[in-house]
Amino acid sequence: MIIPPLILVLATACGDKVGDDTGGGMGNVRTESLGSYTTDTGGLTGAIPLEVPDGTSSVAVHCGEYGYDTLGTAWRIVDPSGGDFYTNEYVEGHTDTPMRVGNHDDTLPILMPVSPDHDIRAGSWSVDVWIATGGRPTTVDCGAVYRVESPGSTATVDLNAVFVGLDSLGLDAASAPDDEDFQAALRYAEGLWSAAGVTIGEVRYFDFPGDVSRYQVIDVSDTDTSELGELFKTEVDGPARALTVFFVEEIASSSGATILGIAAGPPGVPTVAGTSKSGMAVTTVDLRADSREVGLILAHEGAHFMGLFHTTEKNASAFDPLTDTPECPASSDTDGNGLLDREECAGKGAENVMFWAPSVEASTTLTDDQGWVLRRNPVAR
Amino acid sequence: MRRLPMLLGLALSISLPAVAGPLRDSVLAALDGVEDPPSRESLAPLGEGVAAELLEIARNPSVPPSRRGRAVTALGWFPDDAVHDALVAWLSSDDRLLARKAAGALATGWGDRAVEDLRTALQSDDLQLRVAVVKALASIDSDAARAVLEARLATETDPTVKDGIRTALGR
Numbered sequence: 001m002i003i004p005p006l007i008l009v010l011a012t013a014c015g016d017k018v019g020d021d022t023g024g025g026m027g028n029v030r031t032e033s034l035g036s037y038t039t040d041t042g043g044l045t046g047a048i049p050l051e052v053p054d055g056t057s058s059v060a061v062h063c064g065e066y067g068y069d070t071l072g073t074a075w076r077i078v079d080p081s082g083g084d085f086y087t088n089e090y091v092e093g094h095t096d097t098p099m100r101v102g103n104h105d106d107t108l109p110i111l112m113p114v115s116p117d118h119d120i121r122a123g124s125w126s127v128d129v130w131i132a133t134g135g136r137p138t139t140v141d142c143g144a145v146y147r148v149e150s151p152g153s154t155a156t157v158d159l160n161a162v163f164v165g166l167d168s169l170g171l172d173a174a175s176a177p178d179d180e181d182f183q184a185a186l187r188y189a190e191g192l193w194s195a196a197g198v199t200i201g202e203v204r205y206f207d208f209p210g211d212v213s214r215y216q217v218i219d220v221s222d223t224d225t226s227e228l229g230e231l232f233k234t235e236v237d238g239p240a241r242a243l244t245v246f247f248v249e250e251i252a253s254s255s256g257a258t259i260l261g262i263a264a265g266p267p268g269v270p271t272v273a274g275t276s277k278s279g280m281a282v283t284t285v286d287l288r289a290d291s292r293e294v295g296l297i298l299a300h301e302g303a304h305f306m307g308l309f310h311t312t313e314k315n316a317s318a319f320d321p322l323t324d325t326p327e328c329p330a331s332s333d334t335d336g337n338g339l340l341d342r343e344e345c346a347g348k349g350a351e352n353v354m355f356w357a358p359s360v361e362a363s364t365t366l367t368d369d370q371g372w373v374l375r376r377n378p379v380a381r
Numbered sequence: 382m383r384r385l386p387m388l389l390g391l392a393l394s395i396s397l398p399a400v401a402g403p404l405r406d407s408v409l410a411a412l413d414g415v416e417d418p419p420s421r422e423s424l425a426p427l428g429e430g431v432a433a434e435l436l437e438i439a440r441n442p443s444v445p446p447s448r449r450g451r452a453v454t455a456l457g458w459f460p461d462d463a464v465h466d467a468l469v470a471w472l473s474s475d476d477r478l479l480a481r482k483a484a485g486a487l488a489t490g491w492g493d494r495a496v497e498d499l500r501t502a503l504q505s506d507d508l509q510l511r512v513a514v515v516k517a518l519a520s521i522d523s524d525a526a527r528a529v530l531e532a533r534l535a536t537e538t539d540p541t542v543k544d545g546i547r548t549a550l551g552r
Contacts, residue, residue, distance in 0.1 A: 168477060213508055213539060249509070250450075253418045255420070255485070256454045257450075258418060258447050258451055258482075259416055259418055260415045260416070285446045289445050293447070301415070314414055314417050337424070338426070339411055339414075341407070342410060343406065356417060
């Protein structure tokens with residue numbers, strides 16, 4: 001059947017959201033609803049179909065909300081050939097691929113690709129999501145984000161900077177543009193990203209519109225990330241195609257120790273506001289002492305949001321899915337404390353911004369593959 | 382009787398010159414993870430002298446505040462008299478971050494014996510310190526700690542702190 005061109009145009013306009021690329025618009029990034037799915041007694045949604053358009057370089061899928069006390073992950077991702085792009089390790093016939101999907105509470109974020117060794121292509125895909133429902137049927141709403149353009153060798157990322165009760169630093173949306181330390185932190189982060197061909201574009205400044213006393217210090221634990229998730233759901237009047245960064249006084253762990261930064265995911269849900277995976281948080285207690293510390297965390301967490309993982313985890317339990325990033329093996333733990341520190345991993349990844357414990361003195365590099373992933377993310381343009 | 386050690390601890394916490402020991406680099410490295418804060422399991426294997434290194438790091442103004450705060454938290458895992466005195470001094474200091482961390486460390490290291498110091502800190506004007514103290518008392522979860530929380534609930538005006546107290550009391 002031949003469909004008149006006018007009807008095709010109308011169908012496209014109604015089915016997807018497409019904006020222009022000027023003044024913070026979505027440009028060649030499309031979002032669509034994939035519908036609602038209810039899990040079976042095994043916690044599986046069944047295949048969620050999505051049509052990846054021609055020219056797509058990056059796809060993000062998100063499904064939620066299923067609650068902060070429940071974890072979800074991808075069970076299987078099938079590509080247009082009908083083969084498995086990804087399977088969970090518990091799936092029979094599991095094959096390890098350069099694709100990574102973690103276990104996430106409340107909203108599951110999936111980003112493809114996260115490695116140049118496992119690129120995506122146009123056509124009919126499906127994603128099967130597993131949620132630890134304990135047999136209880138759970139309905140989730142799913143959506144997709146497609147970046148329908150080829151990324152270049154350079155990219156620009158806009159920021160929505162949200163200040164959450166930083167009066168002890170004398171920092172807010174009004175003062176931040178002229179705040180030497182804050183601007184130095186931004187420049188430091190941009191300097192680190194420049195190794196990957198990424199620059200910071202427009203920065204918009206917002207004061208947190210919610211309950212400052214509740215979110216000024218964020219409490220997180222392995223069993224409760226609700227405060228962080230609710231923070232990340234906060235919407236500000238900035239462009240969707242941007243990184244939304246919540247600058248808080250501190251993030252505190254269950255032991256009371258400070259966490260320097262946390263990004264949703266990784267990865268986060270790009271260009272879609274209002275989910276518990278739509279932002280990242282940066283602790284600012286170091287800003288006046290050494291703005292580079294905050295800049296480093298901004299670069300590190302921003303990279304997590306856009307699809308990078310730690311090159312080596314703290315105990316070598318995992319490495320990232322990229323082939324050109326150095327790995328620091330467990331045998332490097334010479335002091336026997338179960339942590340691979342930067343001295344033990346010198347020359348084995350401690351120099352990378354995405355080392356689990358980067359330092360302003362040593363961690364300044366990003367590899368070609370890391371840049372490839374960052375420049376592809378839908379928030380980048 | 383406890384006043385002299387307390388004053389001594391306060392003086393030491395303010396004026397002790399930084400003298401790094403042989404474990405300093407390893408201890409400092411254990412405080413460096415972005416999303417992974419230090420744990421007792423990562424510090425204890427470094428050997429004798431960890432507490433002294435943590436005290437030095439926490440007192441050293443050239444160390445970033447986040448690492449100093451992490452060192453204060455970690456001191457709760459290595460309780461001794463010198464650590465106790467330093468923590469009590471930080472709890473009543475003007476350093477918002479170190480005061481919060483000291484509250485948690487006192488609860489970790491001294492449990493019920495820290496309740497009286499924490500009760501005093503609950504009078505602070507700093508609402509985030511009060512929030513941290515409430516969490517510290519909640520972690521102790523003794524009759525004395527619960528009594529302090531009940532008493533504060535009756536007079537606390539900030540909704541965030543009140544919510545924290547109610548959560549701590551299981552309401």
